[in-house]
Amino acid sequence: MNLLLKIWRQKGPNSPGKMVDYPVTDISEDMSFLEMLDVLNDQLVVKGEEPVSFDHDCREGICGMCSLYINGQAHGPERLVTTCQLHMRSFKDGETIYIEPWRAKAFPVVKDLVVDRGAFDRIMNVGGFVSVNTGGAQDANCLPVSKVDADKAFDAATCIGCGACVATCKNSSAMLFVSAKVSQLALLPQGKIEAQERVLNMVEQMDVEGFGNCTNTGACEVECPKGISLENIARMNREYLSAALTGEEKKEITGGF
Amino acid sequence: MGLTGLFLISFLVVHASINACIWFNDGGETFTFYAHFMGTNTIVHFIEAGLFAGLILHIVDGLLLWKQNRDARPVQYAYNNPGKNSTWYSRSMAVLGTLILLFLVIHLYDFWAPNRVEYVTTGEEKDLFQMMQERFESLPIVLLYCAGCFSLFWHLLHGFKSAFQSLGLNHSKYNKAVEVAGIAFSIIVPAVFALMPISMYFHLVH
Amino acid sequence: MSTLNSKIPAGPLEKKWSDHKDHIRLVNPANKRHIDIIVVGTGLAGGAAAASLAEMGYSVKAFCFQDSPRRAHSIAAQGGINAAKNYQNDGDSTFRLFYDTIKGGDYRAREANVYRLAEVSANIIDQCVAQGVPFARDYGGLLDNRSFGGVQVQRTFYARGQTGQQLLLGAYSAMSRQIGKGTIKMYNRHEMLDVVVVNGKARGIIARNLITGEIERHSAHAVIIATGGYGNVFFLSTNAMGSNVTAAWKIHKKGAFFGNPCYTQIHPTCIPVSGDHQSKLTLMSESLRNDGRIWVPKKKDDNRKPTDIPEEERDYYLERRYPAFGNLVPRDVASRAAKERCDAGYGVGKSKLAVYLDFSDAIKRLGKDAVAAKYGNLFQMYAKITDEDPYATPMRIYPAVHYTMGGIWVDYDLMTTVPGLFALGEANFSDHGANRLGASALMQGLADGYFVIPYTIGDYLADDIRTGKIPTNTPEFDEAEKQVKERLNHFINNKGTKPVDHFHKKLGKIMWDKCGMARNEKGLKEAIAEIQELKKEFWKDVRVPGSLNEFNQELEKAGRVADFIELGELMCKDALNRNESCGGHFREEYQTEEGEAMRDDENYAYVAAWEYKGENAEPVLHKEELKFENIKIAQRSYK
Known part of the structure; x- marks a missing residue:
């Protein structure tokens, strides 16, 4: 197949960017979208032009490194897949394909299609964990968890932190990402102990990072490659309300040395 | 937004119920009875103040969110395709809200404000039923009111269930019920409101 | 002749680890604060180590080349993690896990290390559950287990087909907590390009900030490498695109011996290659072999649709050849059996390099829903890639490079031959011998990170409590930085004609053809010559666009491929040296009449640890004899 790619090119974080046209020819339907970009890049290198920078790593839909807003949709037109799992058979010969980076204030562009998603890490750093040190854990089966809760926690925990929810949300809200972690830990007995501080801290950090607010359009759930449910956002809202109303005053957490 | 939204929704129920009394076709007697109660009762006045506070909160909160x-x-994005993942009205709550607000200003100017001014200055009330009959003689006004109700319909269609989600009330057992109730509510309440000017215009109410 | 001291503690096997822990030196909490540790790599081993060491009070600097520690390739592990918990009451024990692992590794692993691994395996599960890892549970709320290749008990804990992800996110969350507290300083998008050795001890690294291109110096009292395996030397593997050998290769060049480089695991159940454009291969979890049956047609070149081939015309060759283990034989055995059938002309699909993995019996027995609940995400992944519905037609699978058992040689304390330099997880030559059993990689990575290095590193660091901060303005840092910069400049200024991938693909082809699933003397000798030629061509003709001081992905790749080329040569030399077949290393000259691997315990029961001697010098082989005192060494049989 032959295609016309319109790709966002931007030299660095503070440089202006623009959409640039790249025709590509002889693309196989069995190629993944990123392999198609590999072909383009090899051609650009040989021609002496700068290849297009894009994030990718595992290429099997689990690391969350790849991104790309393809034809106006996060991870392209297919449901429940990341860009690396998107295959060219999803496109038609002769099609024009727009390829852009995730757009959000909290995800500044590093170069071309690469963005900085460090905001997600910083949200995790303030509460996305159970405060348990290595060693001294009790026997795993001393902590029974109902299968229903365990399954729900697992479903929330499958979030790969790719940022498609933010990219696709008209408000660039990170609620789906944050709520997935809050939910996973709120559903499990291990996580209940710190549930209140966790939700308050993570939501506060989310706001500090400059993400927008959730207006429940539900776009994130549709575009999420892992199918993380909106139910998690509701659960986080519940957790947040109850923590805000009944939680203790914030104390500095200390421990270790 | 959800909390104030639900509060405003509760007001819509009261407002629509009282106004629906015009269809008793008793020359507005029942309607006037309740309207009088609402217009003169001190407790209701307090609630009314709360309602305005709620409305302003809803608006301010909405504007903050929007910003x-x-x-x-x-x-x-140079090219965006949001229609693939969400409904247009869920993405247009601010616009729909603004339209409703514009309508509301006109609506308050038409009925509530003159009546209140009258009550405060003279201690008497205006005949709201008669005011309605007069106002809805004009086709442009009737159409304007219908447009206001139409905006309300779309606003509610998303707002109703969204409020539940924002308050954390999402459970697979009840989601369907909330959704159906939301759709029903969004259709019934604006329709009831819209039918008032229409039936007045066609002189179906007397 | 050997300079290797594996430092295996004396005493009976089951007492070695606890005795060792009781007697090694400690660093008191007040002193830990003043000790810096660099951890390179944030997968299961690195992430677990960084978090645990920071919890203990050390001052940790962690590095990863990805944009977040959560993306390390451990995340892609699907099937599960072994632990000797005996929750299923099927007679499992520490000894059985130890025994299975040694046997699975074809008797080429260290007894003491493997026993320690089996011992701490149970703690790993406890630790992960405490962190909130959502393992699969049964209706009573207790943990569930499944069965994996090469064993006859159910000891594998799992989280659907995403166990690696869940465990990694557990380690990542533990790291996040320490990053938030400031005890770990995290360097994302940084690539280690050299280790700095001062007075014979590892004292820091040179790293490139991948965003700005800046070359940075970082010092520490000890350096831990947990940078994974080198499967990408084959270009096509199930590894992530960024997985590389650079950190391991750099430390090898600075004095760390490389152990058993030729031990490569070829995983039997991967989605077959579809064309030249392919950039990576996708694994279908071994857990599928619990319910899937592997077969090829009995007739050669049978081009009928698989569903049209009647039962009696199918050859379930694993069940035929290995009745006791059937479809659950270890990976090396299953892979070779698939290759054997395809080479003999019974392969299926367009390329004829595939066999069927059939779920129709399981669907009949359990129902489609039950199969979907167990393997749904894998089936979906298969359907997305191949455009075929695995519920309706059998999957096509073929072996692919998946894991490398070889790696940096380490002693019992996980220290390399360079004092103060440690290697964990897949990056070390590890506990798996010549073949790794399924669900053991996660176990080893976490064991090293959570339960071994936190103790053993203290013994080394006890000498450093008075050292004070290590300065970075010393000649050793100057020299290391200079070399790194020269090399990077060479790439940029070379202005050749071919992109990096061109050379990587060529290397991959040489390796797969001649140092892959089956090797022979002639092929290996050819491969060595071809790689040497490729190396010259690469340095002469590679083209790297852009500049040094910017985000430059081609430059990153160039450095990695340069190291892969050198490693490839060493792998071939190691494979050539090992005149036997064992585990993942199959020399065609050494097989039984039935085509099974033939070990030579007399002459090759050793770890081959290679010492780097310089650019054009031959590497020197050091042997660490393997002694089996608790297991009777025997021909491995799964029949």
């Missing part, structure tokens, strides 16, 4: 959300994406 924060707009700032959260300084560079827009």
